[in-house]
Amino acid sequence: MNESPNPLPAPAPPVSTVAPGVAVSTLAAPSRRKPGSGRSTRRISRHLRAIRIGLTGLILLTLLYTVAISKSLLVPLVLAGFIGLALNPIVAAAGRWRIPRWLAAVVVMLLLGAGLVTAVGTLSTPALNWFHEAPSAMRAFAPKIKPMTQQIEAASRATQTLVGGAVVRNTQQPNTFAFTAWDIVATAPKIIASVLTVALLVFFFLVYGDEILRRAVEISPTFAYKRHTVSIVRSIQVEVSSYLLLTAAINVTLGLVTAGMLYLYGVPDPLLWGCFATVANFIPYVGAISTTTVLAVVGALHFQELGPALLPAATFAGITAVEGNMITPMLQGRRSRxxxxxxxxxxxxxxxxxxxxxxxxxxxxxxxxxxxxxxxxxxxxxxxxxxx
Incomplete structure (x- = not known):
């Protein structure tokens, strides 16, 4: 009988080099990454991040510079855009009554222009009187604050004596304020051109605003982008319009209350200062502080005693405190805060x-x-x- 060939010997088990008693962990495949490649990747990432931050800063500086040098173009455009947003709900409401947008826009612009012309005609005379009387008023105001300035000068002289410096007296005469009719004639064309530019832009925004929105939606590449664009524009139209109308109503009411308060106190030209308070209150914080300061000066010029002189400014400060901390937050809610x-x-x-x-x-x-x-x-x- 033929004998079968001997079977192949079984492969020997691998020899472990781990010392006895030490747990053997699962051996991982050796990494093919070159030594130091992780550090170089992190270094490249840091360099790219620094380049991106630097480019972003340069873009922001370029935009700021462009916006600054384009002031004469952008200010009327932005102002007209916000006025158009504020008046758009009125035109849209007229459109729901089957009134054409152009007709509603013409009526709104005529009413707005008539109101502005009436306000300017009413307030121009007292404003010019205050401009002309400003030098004499300042000279009359100087003796009233002379005790305070004397105390400040005494403290300054004492401080300079302590530090060993010589007392320097100011011998310069104060500059007088000159405002003539020629200044009005020289600046009138620029003002008229700016007002007409803003008025035309507001009119076209009111008439063609919805068409501009439809064109912006049409150029969007996908339906998701179209829906997102409509959502953003509609939210801006609704919330910014309500914010502007509500802010304008609050500021006009504040101006009327201020004018009534000044009329009761016997301050001259209360409508002028009420209008000043209305316009200044569009600037948060700074407007209230400026109006309070102006009313303090006006009170000091009109009244002889300190108490009645400071009463209009103190009353206005209380009114603005109530308006800014109670009325405006209650009406505007938390969405626009x-x-x-x-x-x-x-x-x-x-x-x-x-x-x-x-x-x-x-x-x-x-x-x-x-x-x-x-x-x-x-x-x-x-x-x-x-x-x-």
Missing amino acids: LSPVAILLWLLLWGWIWGIPGAILAVPMLTCVKLITAKLRGWEWFAHIISR
Whole structure:
């Protein structure tokens, strides 16, 4: 019989090099990454992040510079846009009554223009009188604050004596304020051109605003983008319009209350200062402080005693405290409320870029930024930071 071949010997078990008594863990496959590649990847990521931050900063600085040098173009455009947003609900309500938008816009613009012309015609005479009487009024105001200035000068001389410095006396004469009719004639064309530009822009925004929205929706690439665009624009239209109308109503009411208070106290030209309070109150915090200061000066010029002189300013401060802490938060609710820190920083930024128009338009622009960032993915944090 043929003998079967010997079977192949079984492979020997692998020899373990682990010392006895030490637990053997599962052996992982050796990494093919080159030594130091992790550190180089992190270094590249840091460099890319630094480049991205630097480019973002340069873009922001470029935008700020562009906005600053385009002030004469952008200020009327932004102002007209906000006025159009505020008046759009009136035109839209007229459209629901089968009234054409252009006819409703013409009627609204005529009523608004008539109100402005009436206000300017009523307040121009007392305003010019105050401008002409400002030098003599300042000279009459100087003796009333002379005791206070004498105390300040005495303290200054004592401080300079202590530090061993010589007392320097100011011998310069104060500059007198000159305001002539030629100044009005020289600045009138610019003012008229600006007013006409804003009026035309407001009219076209009211008439063609919905068509602009439809064109913006048509160029969106997908249905999701179209719906998102409509949501953002509609929220801006509704919330910013309600905010502007409510703020305007509150400020006009504040101006009327201020004018009535000044009339009861016997302060001259109460309508002028009531109008000043209305316009200034569009600038949060700064407007109330400015109006209080102006009323303190007006009271000091009109009254001889200190108590009656400070009474109009003190009363106005109480009125604005009630308005800012009770009435406005109750009417506006929490949706449109902004952080006071964000408002102050925004006021400083736009006041520095555009001056007084920027300070007036700052809060409406911040409200729009809040509404837009609240609906943009990845920017919700900014809307949360600037909210109150």
